[in-house]
Amino acid sequence: MVSFSAVAKRYPGGQQALEDVTFSVEPGELVFFTGRSGAGKSTLLKLIPAIERPSAGTVIVNGQNVDALKRSAIPYLRRNIGLVFQDQKLLYDRSVYDNVMLPLAFSAHPPKETARRARAALDKVGLAARERSNPVQLSGGEQQRLAIARAVVNRPALLVADEPTANLDAESAARILEIFLAFNRVGVTVLIATHDQALIARYGRRVLRLEAGRIR
């Protein structure tokens, strides 16, 4: 599903974020990426939807060599990847429902179907009753769940989450993790970056540890 081979990323200015990173994630897997802040977790995840491009090596997602993709092909790559960010990147000028509708705006589904999908996604993350609220009225955990609903509404085969539980209390964090596990159980490949060791230990899944840009 996702495979990195000898990937390096050097930012302009000389900072080496990743070096010789090689790994492969099979379809249906759930993998944790861990390591200190600045170890390269975020950079690694950003290479998958081509938010960043590698300086060397190849990144293959869904059988596509991401680096070879034309600019115009990137949107179609991203439609197959659900992205969840630490800062949820929600839009505060519209309702919870409209935030989830956003990825459906450019889909080819008829309006009835998109409305049904949006409500189903909100239901899965337990926000069905809050669809008319504004995201600012939601708690931190609820905002993160809304971000997940937006990420999965197009039913992507791959979910990528960068520190989805940062700044959340243990209970909210556990709830977020449960949602990811539920998607994983129905076959969605899930990649999660987190520095929360306790959380990782509890689930006993595959862990890739990053240290100074390398996988240990």
Add this chain to the structure above:
Amino acid sequence: MSAWLRHHRQALSSAFRRLSLLNALVIGIALALPAGGYALLESVRPAGARLALEPRISLFLEPQAPRADAEALGRRLRADPRISAVRFVPREAALKEMSAVQGLREVIAALGRNPLPDAFVITSNADIADELGRLPGVAHVQADAVWARRLAAAARLVQFALALLAALLGAGLVVVTFNTIRLQILTQRDEIEVSKLIGATDAFIRRPFYYLGLLQGLVGGGLALGLVAAALALLNREVGVLAESYGSAFRFSFLPLPEAAGVVLFAGFLGWLGAQLSVSRHLRAIEPT
């Protein structure tokens, strides 16, 4: 409804929500100047258009000269190879023609008898006005073409000035739209960034801005026409009083329909152009990080 059509409808309705009437009014006021000037020019032009632009010379005979002399002169003129056309205007016909001119009927009626001489209207490319003036029986020669040409040149000058003004204000329209779209892109920065992250194509992101530019131009063009119509209505109230005192029914008329439609469409095109320039310059700068 197909998805493509739905996407366009969504982009259009989003543009409608973001349309600023104030910006459209700025455009409207700017375009009202050349459009109004054009309407004024076109209203005055029919009076000028009746004057021939071909090189015409009018030959007026002595008043009360016998018709036989006139006919002899006519034969001589028709035989001249430098003259391409000769039209005889008997004094009775000239009087009748003159009576048709607004305001002159009363003057002529007051005279009691026909004061006009027989005349020839000649078309010739040669410079023979002076020579014709020396012919026997000719009282006066007038080369119409000279002042008809001057009038036409003056009209062309005004027209050119209006075109220049239109070009200048059209460029202003593009700049106004460019800036509106730039500000709109900045306010929607978050939305654009998120849209790119979740897989919106460039075309999808650009579309509402194109529609906004187009719409702003079209509404601005419409407002310009409204302003021109209002200004002409006010002007005509005053003109009416003046014209009636001359026994004339003259009024400034509104732009002909094709020209009016042209103003709106042209404004729409310029709005679209401004949006296009702005979007291609400002949208690429917003990339998710």
